Amino acid sequence: MTEDSQRNFRSVYYEKVGFRGVEEKKSLEILLKDDCLDIEKLCTFSQRFPLPSMYRALVWKVLLGILPPHHESHAQVMMYRKEQYSDVLHALEVIRFISDATPQVEVYLYMHRLESGKLPRSPSFALEPEDEVFLAIAKAMEEMVEDSIDCYWLTRCFVNQLNNKYRDFLPQLPKAFEQYLNLEDSRLLSHLKTSSAVSKLPYDLWFKRCFAGCLPESSLQRVWDKVISGSCKILVFVAVEILLTFKIKVMALNGAEKITKFLENIPQDSSDAIVSKAIDLWHKHCGTPVHSA
């Protein structure tokens, strides 16, 4: 790696002491310095290391294709995006689909629907499951990103990525979840099986909404780093880790409904640890991603 030469000699100690992200930030800055951003490298980086929060939005936008890799066109493209956003918003306002009272996330939803040509005839339409997913993600994203335009675009592209790129993977995740849970703790899995909770676990929440609403945003964005950078398998490990963390509680519960209910409302305080452990677990089972270059 070219960066290695420029790395701080203290980096070894940083990692030893447990400081993460000191060196990563630097290398990310090096990556971002390029005129034309290397998407692959960014992906690899994002998968390997946690993104510094100051660069997260930028990296996400680049990875999701909201911004082109070229720095030069960023401003222009962003202007386009902004205009598009305001146009659509305006259109919705014009047709009186939304008002000032409409919640932001719903605005995003209508915008999204409008852009995908599925805008219903009246605002009071029944929400479809995918709309719920969109709303959940938008809500989480709203917490993570301040700017509403960024938020809208990130949400939209994130959902699109889920719907297009991961369309084939997502349905397989429950199986993978069972498999890895069996590897990690077969007793827990058997307990789930005996209480017939395996099929009733909140897979929608976990894999379709990518834990939006399940984990607090501070932890969630670390998961989404991985999802956005191209690995939806991390979701499985987060789920496994949740079960492992709350194993005692889950073992104590017997009914499938109780387990599902508990998993849908897990305590938030240990989510950071869960995510860290999940990432470790993910690295352990899937190996640390290496630069393909």
Add this chain to the structure above:
Amino acid sequence: MAQQANIGELLSMLDSPMLSVRDDVTAVFKENLNSDRGPMLVNTLVDYYLETNSQPVLHILTTLQEPHDKVDTDAIVLTTGALVLVTVLPMIPQSGKQHLRDFFDIFGRLSSWCLKKPGHVTEIYLVHLHASVYALFHRLYGMYPCNFVSFLRSHYSMKENLETFEEVVKPMMEHVRIHPELVTGSKDHELDPRRWKRLETHDVVIECAKISLDPTEASYEDGYSVSHQISARFPHRSADVTASSYVDTQNSYGSATSTPHSTSRLMLLNTPGQLPQTLSSLSTRLLTEPPQATLWSPSVVCGMTTPPTSPGNVPPDLSHPYSKVFGTAGRKGTPLGTPATSPPPAPPCHSDDYAHISLPQAMATAPKKEERTDSARPCLHRQHHLPNDRGLEELPGSKGSVTLSDLPGFLGDLASEEDSIEKDKEEAAISKELSEITTADAEPLAPRGGFDSPFYRDSLPGCPRKTHSAVSSAQGTGANPEPLNSALDRLGPDTPKQAFTPIDLPCGGAEESPAGDRERQASLESSILTPSPFKIPPQRGVGFGGGQPPPYDHLFEVALPKTARHFVSKKTEGLLKKAKGNTEEDFMPSASPMEVLDRLIQQGADAHSKELNRLSLPSKSVDWTHFGGSAPSDETRSLRNQLLLLHNQLLYERFKRQQHALRNRRLLRKVTRAAALEEHNAAMKDQLKLQEKDIQIWKVSLQKEQARYSQLQEQRDTVVTQLHSQIRQLQHDREEFYNQSQELQTKLEDCRNMIAELRVELKKANSKVCHTELLLSQVSQKLSNSESVQQQMEFLNRQLLVLGEVNELYLEQLQNKHSDTTKEVEMMKTAYRKELEKNRSHVLQQNQRLDTAQKRILELESHLAKKDHLLLEQKKYLEDVKLQARGQLQAAESRYEAQKRITQVFELEILDLYGRLEKDGLLKKLEEEKTEAAEAAEERLDCCRDGCSDSVTGHNNEEASGPNGETKPPRPGGARGGSGSRGGGGGGSSSSSGGSELSTPEKPPNPRVGPCSSRWETAVGEPTTGIPMTVGSLPSSKSFLGMKARELFRNKSESQCDEDSLTSSSLSETLKTELGKDSGVEAKPPLNLDGPQPPPPKPDSVGQLRIMDYNEAQHEHS
């Protein structure tokens, strides 16, 4: 007799199946019973019942009333009944319990009867009755102690019964010990069926007997333990007796303490009056007999086998026995004669029993004798007796208040004082002798248990002596109290005889014929009164020698093996019981009613026989009258009754005997079983021995096997060692082979290495060869080069040669020429030189040029590379840019897409709104004009043509085309609308208002306009029909959009018009109008459109037009 038959008939009718008949007969019977007070009918009924077991009779009998169930005062019946009850009770311990109260009542009544003697009951009967009551008392107390005691308590707590208790019941109670049930049991527990379930009839009898202290009744089954009990109890009992009877005698009959005594006394008191003569006569004779031991011969008692002793035998000296006894007792005092006189049949093992039995006997007899002596010969014997008594009394009296329990010890002390040394010796000798005897006797006794009634057989002369002696020894306990007690007094072999004789009795008692009853009656009666002279000595024995048994007792216990003693004592007890039962407990002088009765019987029999002998037949009647004055018939009846009573007694005793026999049999079974077990044990021991032998054999064989095994082991070891050595050898071989193979392996390895090396060498060589080949080729090339050079050289050499030759030639020529040529040659040389130099420089130049060219090439090449690189960079850059552009384009595209969506949404919205409007408008139109329906249709057509996507723009067109539409009408209508059109063309913003103003008046011509303008018309028409101003104002309000829209709209409309082939004309016309508007009439003729006409006074408008045209054209192109 007739009545009898009648009753028989009636009785037979009683069992008839006819219910009515039966009832009738029953009624008759009852009536009869009520009317007739005689017992005859009842007796008949009872007989009948006993014969037929008829239920109705039973019923009648059970319902008997007053006159018949009244208390029978007949002592015989009562006695019989009581005995039957006593007999039956152990058989029905369970079922009898509900009548317990009745039994107790019976007892109470009979006991009071004994005392009160209602009616004219003879004393003789009372003795029997008393005996039966006594038996009943024992039975009831033995079976139901708690209930009975509580009954006694309640019954005799009443004052009127107190006397009865004192007189009758209390003495009875002295013959029983405290029933254990009184302590452990309760009233209810006694009646518990479980208690009786385990017991058979004879068990119950024995249980009752155990309670009794009466030697005639008591049972000492428990053997060892009982003996201890008894020995422990002994002093107390002796005290008891002395306290009751003995002291009484001292008081000279002041008060009657015990019933037997009192009764006997009463009898004695009565009889003297009746038969004074017989008494005196008999007594004299009888008194003499006892010492000779003929008194207890069963034959004598029965009066059957042996004739009565002749009166001649009777010694005249009445006082002889007494004096003799006294004499011996007084003289000797101590049992001097015991070793000599006491026969072997007094085994020490019986000492316990003996002591037990003998003492009461001795003590019980004491008062009796006194009575007899007193009553029989008051004057004669009192003198004898009194001193005797006094002497007796003096001994304890001298000591003052010596407790009775201390008496034996005290007596013993007295005795020892006299001649302690002698006594000690004697005791030792006795115990030794006795122990020898017992050990000898114990064994042969064992098989004897099997006999049911051994005594009967023993009486036969054929019986073995040994057994007989054993029996007699057993008998001795019962019969020898005196021998041992008063052995000191009895001299000679009398005592053994006395012991043996009762054995012969049993047959006699039962078979007693009533033949000599009458005669014996008198003798019997008199016999009661006969004083038994030997009674006194025992008394003395108690006083002096009788105290000794207790010291013996413990010695015997120590000296003898307990088991043997236990067994033998048990045995003998059984035998003794039998003997007692058989002999009706005769001979033993006892205070119990039984003994009194026994005595009565035996002496009665004795007296009878004597009397018979003495009295001559004719003088009999005289005698009777002479003596008692009682009528003979009366005598006969009483005799018969007595016989009956005796028979009853006999039956009762037989019953007891049977029970004992049953028990014996059971015990025998136990014994045989024990024997069998012993045999079994022996057999087992044999087997054990055999098995031990087997074990020995097995051990030997085991040793053999072990030896063989060790041998085999050794063999195996040798084989193993052999095999081991073989293995070692083989291993060695193997190692050698292994080494060899190792060597070979290394060799192989070496070879391989060599081969590899060789291969490497080969490769090297090959490469060398290749190299050399290459070199060769190079060399050959060089060679060819060199060859060519050589050739050239050769050629040059040849040339040189040729030149040399030429030179030579020239030289020759020169030489030939010589002079003139030198200069020329010189010249030529220089020329050559110059030429050479020139060539050289030329070559140099050429070389230089080559170098430069090469440099140039290099330069160019590098340049080319740079160019290529640049190109690549350029390409990359281009790609980059493309990418960038694409990114932007994508963004733009997405934006465009969004826009499209937005417009779609807008369109949709507008369509929606429009649809709504249309709905409203349609209704109005239908009302207003029918013609407009066609236009609506046209419009719809247009709409279809424009397509959905254009609908929005179409609307815009419509709205925006207001001014344009107005431009057309002027065509037919001339230049009137010119200003309007100009307004539309020039300033769109203001034209709308003007257009609308203008349009209204020109409405009429509209229908005539062609299809292309129909839109405008509708558009025009619509505002009139009331389209809200918002629609129209949309473009105007948003001026920019409106302009744009108008532009777009006009373009579209014009293109449409072109299509309609009216475009050009209309356009030209518009222009014309415009021109016309500007220039008035002048503008009419020209049709050219494009011509930039100079005339236009307002170039802005024209410019605008142009721009529009340009735009139009552009649009058309696009």
